[in-house]
Amino acid sequence: MTFAFRIDATDGAARAGAIATAHGVVRTPAFMPVGTQGAMKGVHWRDVEASGADIVLGNTYHLMLRPGAERIAALGGLHAFINWPHPILTDSGGFQVMSLSELRKIDDNGVTFRSHLDGAMVALTPERAIEIQNLLGADIVMQLDECIRLPQPRAELERAMRLSLAWAERCKRGFETAAKTDRALFGIVQGGDDGALRAASARTLVDVGFHGYAIGGLAVGEPQAVMLDMIETVVPELPPDRPRYLMGVGTPDDLIEAVQRGIDMFDCVIPTRGGRTARAFTTDGIHNLRNARFADDTGPLDLACDCPACTRHSRAYLHHLFKCAEMLGPMLLTWHNLAYYQRLMREMRAAIVAGRLHDFAAATRAAWHPSEDAA
Amino acid sequence: MTFAFRIDATDGAARAGAIATAHGVVRTPAFMPVGTQGAMKGVHWRDVEASGADIVLGNTYHLMLRPGAERIAALGGLHAFINWPHPILTDSGGFQVMSLSELRKIDDNGVTFRSHLDGAMVALTPERAIEIQNLLGADIVMQLDECIRLPQPRAELERAMRLSLAWAERCKRGFETAAKTDRALFGIVQGGDDGALRAASARTLVDVGFHGYAIGGLAVGEPQAVMLDMIETVVPELPPDRPRYLMGVGTPDDLIEAVQRGIDMFDCVIPTRGGRTARAFTTDGIHNLRNARFADDTGPLDLACDCPACTRHSRAYLHHLFKCAEMLGPMLLTWHNLAYYQRLMREMRAAIVAGRLHDFAAATRAAWHPSEDAA
Numbered sequence: 001m002t003f004a005f006r007i008d009a010t011d012g013a014a015r016a017g018a019i020a021t022a023h024g025v026v027r028t029p030a031f032m033p034v035g036t037q038g039a040m041k042g043v044h045w046r047d048v049e050a051s052g053a054d055i056v057l058g059n060t061y062h063l064m065l066r067p068g069a070e071r072i073a074a075l076g077g078l079h080a081f082i083n084w085p086h087p088i089l090t091d092s093g094g095f096q097v098m099s100l101s102e103l104r105k106i107d108d109n110g111v112t113f114r115s116h117l118d119g120a121m122v123a124l125t126p127e128r129a130i131e132i133q134n135l136l137g138a139d140i141v142m143q144l145d146e147c148i149r150l151p152q153p154r155a156e157l158e159r160a161m162r163l164s165l166a167w168a169e170r171c172k173r174g175f176e177t178a179a180k181t182d183r184a185l186f187g188i189v190q191g192g193d194d195g196a197l198r199a200a201s202a203r204t205l206v207d208v209g210f211h212g213y214a215i216g217g218l219a220v221g222e223p224q225a226v227m228l229d230m231i232e233t234v235v236p237e238l239p240p241d242r243p244r245y246l247m248g249v250g251t252p253d254d255l256i257e258a259v260q261r262g263i264d265m266f267d268c269v270i271p272t273r274g275g276r277t278a279r280a281f282t283t284d285g286i287h288n289l290r291n292a293r294f295a296d297d298t299g300p301l302d303l304a305c306d307c308p309a310c311t312r313h314s315r316a317y318l319h320h321l322f323k324c325a326e327m328l329g330p331m332l333l334t335w336h337n338l339a340y341y342q343r344l345m346r347e348m349r350a351a352i353v354a355g356r357l358h359d360f361a362a363a364t365r366a367a368w369h370p371s372e373d374a375a
Numbered sequence: 376m377t378f379a380f381r382i383d384a385t386d387g388a389a390r391a392g393a394i395a396t397a398h399g400v401v402r403t404p405a406f407m408p409v410g411t412q413g414a415m416k417g418v419h420w421r422d423v424e425a426s427g428a429d430i431v432l433g434n435t436y437h438l439m440l441r442p443g444a445e446r447i448a449a450l451g452g453l454h455a456f457i458n459w460p461h462p463i464l465t466d467s468g469g470f471q472v473m474s475l476s477e478l479r480k481i482d483d484n485g486v487t488f489r490s491h492l493d494g495a496m497v498a499l500t501p502e503r504a505i506e507i508q509n510l511l512g513a514d515i516v517m518q519l520d521e522c523i524r525l526p527q528p529r530a531e532l533e534r535a536m537r538l539s540l541a542w543a544e545r546c547k548r549g550f551e552t553a554a555k556t557d558r559a560l561f562g563i564v565q566g567g568d569d570g571a572l573r574a575a576s577a578r579t580l581v582d583v584g585f586h587g588y589a590i591g592g593l594a595v596g597e598p599q600a601v602m603l604d605m606i607e608t609v610v611p612e613l614p615p616d617r618p619r620y621l622m623g624v625g626t627p628d629d630l631i632e633a634v635q636r637g638i639d640m641f642d643c644v645i646p647t648r649g650g651r652t653a654r655a656f657t658t659d660g661i662h663n664l665r666n667a668r669f670a671d672d673t674g675p676l677d678l679a680c681d682c683p684a685c686t687r688h689s690r691a692y693l694h695h696l697f698k699c700a701e702m703l704g705p706m707l708l709t710w711h712n713l714a715y716y717q718r719l720m721r722e723m724r725a726a727i728v729a730g731r732l733h734d735f736a737a738a739t740r741a742a743w744h745p746s747e748d749a750a
Contacts, residue, residue: 038692039701044683067670067695075673075691083687295442298450308419312458316450317413320442326414327702 003139003184003211005243009353013235013262016352019055019212019243021087021139022182023079026054028243029259029348031341032089032267037062038072038082041272042327042334045084051307051335052342055087055139057267060132061096065115065122069135077137089267090138092129092171092188095147095216095248106146108166126167130174130185138183140212143171145188147217150226157192161201164190164216169208184211186245192217193226195233202237212243212265219248219268228257235262252281252344256361259348271341275334278322282340285368289333294319307339308332378514378559378586380618384728388610388637391727394430394587394618396462396514397557398454401429403618404634404723406716407464407642412437413447413457416647417702417709420459426682426710427717430462430514432642435507436471440490440497444510452512464642465513467504467546467563470522470591470623481521483538501545505560509553515587518546520563522592525601532567536576539565539591544583559586561620567592568601570608577612587618587640594623594643603632610637627656627719631736634723646716650709653697657715660743664708669694682714683707 005028007017019026033040033048035056040048048056058078063069075081078088094111097104101113103121110125129144145164148156168187175185187205191197198215205213215234218227231246238244245265246258255266271281278289282302287294289301297315305311309318309332321329344364351360380403382392394401408415408423410431415423423431433453438444450456453463469486472479476488478496485500504519520539523531543562550560562580566572573590580588590609593602606621613619620640621633630641646656653664657677662669664676672690680686684693684707696704719739726735 037695037699037701039696039699039703042702042706044703044706045687046683062699066699067691071671074671075689081689081692081695083692296446296449308421312420314450314456316442317456317458320412320456321414324412324414324437324441326412327417327705328414328419330702331417331419331706 002182005212005241007241009355011352011355011357012260014259014348014352014357015262015264016349017264019087021184023085023087023139024054026087027345027349028264029255029345030054030265031255031345032057032265033272033338033341034059034267034269035082035084036269037066038078040334040338042275042331043272043338045082047335048084048338049086051338052346053086053338055089056084058088058090058136058138059096060090060093060129060136061100063090063136064093064124064132065117069132073135073137077135079137087139088137089140090133090136090142091247092142092144093124093132094129094144097124098147106163108163110144110167111146126170127174130171130178134178134183141175141183141185142214143168143185143187143210145190145216147190147220148192150192150217150220150222152192154194154197157194157197161190161192161197164188165201165204168205168210172208172210186210186212186214188214188216188247189234190217191230193222193230195230198230198233199237202234206237206239210242212245213238214245214247215263216247218246219250219254224254224257227254228261231258231261231263252341253365255341255344256348256364259352260357260361271337272334275337276330278329278333280333281337283367285370289315289318289322289329291319301336302340305336305339305343307336309336377557380587380616382616384730386727386730386732387635389634389723389727389732390637390639391724392639394462396559398460398462398514399429401462401640402720402724403639404630404720405429405640406630406720407432407640408647408713408716409434409642409644410457410459411644412441413453415709417650417706418647418713420457422710423459423713424461426713427721428461428713430464431459433463433465433511433513434471435465435468435504435511436475438465438511439468439499439507440492444507448510448512452510454512462514463512464515465508465511465517466622467517467519468499468507469504469519472499473522481538483541485519485542486521501542502549505546505549505553509558514558516550516558516560517589518543518560518562518585520565520591522565522595523567525567525592525595525597527567529569529572532569532572536565536567536572539563540576540579543580543585547583547585561585561587561589563589563591563622564609565592566605568597568605570605573605573608574612577609581612581614585617587620588613589620589622590638591622593621594625594629599629599632602629603636606633606636606638627716628740630716630719631723631739634727635732635736646712647709650712651705653704653708654712655708656712658742664690664693664704665697666694676711677715680711680714680718682711684711
């Protein structure tokens with residue numbers, strides 16, 4: 001199967017559809033859990049599948065440093081190495097170079113950084129970012145971009161946006177010279193919180209031409225309203241027949257808002273990180289399972305959830321596990337949070353098909369009562 | 376179902392049979408994984424079941440301090456609290472009072488200790504140890520005993536042995552006045568490395584009368600030969616129609632040696648602790664998965680094992696997970712080690728039934744080649 005995107009239904013700006021890849025189909029809107037170093041923290045791969053995920057994200061930065069892209073290729077590629085036979089998207093490594101490496105130098109050619117593992121200097125160019133992702137065997141490959149923190153002066157936003165565009169063209173050339181044709185390459189819109197820069201970035205990327213388009217450099221601390229404003233600015237510039245991916249987002253509320261504005265794909269560590277820190281996403285809002293009010297609560301974490309944390313255990317037991325720092329607490333809660341996120345996406349897809357996304361969004365938010373103990 | 380023990384086959388001193396409890400049957404010889412604080416570290420309860428375990432051990436010391444025996448009783452008992460519907464044995468708390476509490480005072484009445492959690496002073500008497508285990512709802516209840524380190528002067532060994540016998544009688548009275556009759560109480564043979572004391576302890580316990588008999592105070596640092604010698608001394612003193620439980624043991628080799636000497640039950644943290652520290656028990660011996668020789672090894676950890684670590688992943692992937700400190704490494708390897716231990720028990724049961732335990736033991740040991748990287 002080669003890469004293809006199909007829209008089955010729309011509801012306002014929202015779309016429900018499917019991305020076909022060589023490793024299977026991704027139902028959209030889709031949430032991609034993040035398997036940073038070739039593992040989903042606290043969840044067996046079989047259980048990631050059971051949670052409803054069609055696709056996962058792998059981090060190029062981590063995997064290129066350990067165990068190394070060439071080693072993974074020799075071991076049969078990332079799908080075989082981690083034994084996840086379904087679609088995989090890899091990021092370009094750029095974002096984590098910026099956030100994890102202390103010493104780094106960015107110029108037109110790429111970025112050079114000191115590995116946080118062994119201190120070795122490593123170079124990442126647009127061409128090498130594509131080569132690594134091809135070695136990993138990703139179904140969806142991301143261009144190398146420069147992602148900067150907000151706020152920034154406009155000149156700095158524009159410099160980084162222009163550099164990302166130049167790298168986008170080099171990534172496309174590198175991608176097209178590679179042998180495999182059943183993979184997809186996504187460009188990344190940059191431009192910070194400046195609408196004009198965002199629109200210019202999107203238009204230029206569309207001229208270059210990609211299988212899909214991501215919006216990067218958001219969810220980096222700016223207010224949600226700014227993020228939504230940037231989505232509304234960018235989406236009209238993108239071709240309707242290509243998937244749109246909002247990188248690194250977000251909370252359940254972020255996902256609902258972004259889907260209503262035409263976003264098809266998301267990735268975020270919020271559900272997995274939350275699962276390790278007792279932060280539970282549920283039908284009635286966010287709970288911190290360390291709170292003493294759960295100590296004698298025999299009810300399920302979320303009545304509407306069919307994950308094992310909810311069907312096999314009580315809130316009292318989950319509370320106990322976190323109080324004891326037992327691994328099983330993060331294991332169960334991460335599974336639950338992944339199941340919650342996938343259920344939210346599934347219900348949004350159904351609501352789009354039924355033409356009732358607006359009502360679904362309102363009802364979902366109304367069920368979240370403010371929780372005084374949310375971490 | 377009330378407690379019962381049946382022997383189906385013998386081979387030399389070894390026996391294969393079954394313990395019936397209110398929560399189901401335990402095939403013997405049995406290995407009990409240790410779910411210290413109401414959780415098996417790194418393994419979902421469903422997967423503990425899948426590993427082949429018929430029964431697990433819960434630690435009274437931990438559970439009485441957190442979340443508390445009365446709270447667990449109010450939540451429906453330990454089986455419901457952790458959602459393990461199969462048999463549970465609880466220890467008396469005595470061993471961990473000795474090993475985990477800094478401040479403790481032992482007298483004829485019991486032991487008073489400072490909780491390692493909040494510094495509160497807590498009293499544990501024989502009667503309270505039974506009451507706690509009844510509150511937890513254990514299928515097999517252990518007497519309170521005093522377990523001391525070796526070596527010790529004979530007078531000290533005898534003092535602790537006599538105290539344990541006095542507590543055994545009080546535990547029996549406390550157990551018999553409790554309402555539930557579908558549970559079993561085991562006495563614990565003490566006496567250190569002194570054969571005469573061990574034999575005297577066993578004889579007195581048998582006079583008092585218990586549903587089963589444990590051998591405690593071994594695997595505390597003494598050579599394996601001493602442990603086996605004590606087993607050979609004690610077993611002839613015990614009634615053949617009652618189960619025999621060697622507490623806190625051991626390595627695969629210990630289990631084989633002890634089964635050959637007539638032991639029916641074991642518990643030990645070696646497979647679970649090993650799973651968290653990259654120590655793998657396999658058909659061909661012990662391996663440390665951190666060793667660099669596994670980095671490119673696409674083979675399974677153990678060809679004879681049907682756990683997911685062996686059927687779904689390579690040695691290279693497991694090595695990578697431990698190098699990255701990913702939770703999935705301990706999760707997969709603990710499951711594997713539990714599956715290895717259960718397979719060893721299953722194969723010993725089959726060998727006893729077939730009358731070929733000696734050959735099985737020799738063949739099993741012959742397959743263990745010395746591994747230079749065993750931790």
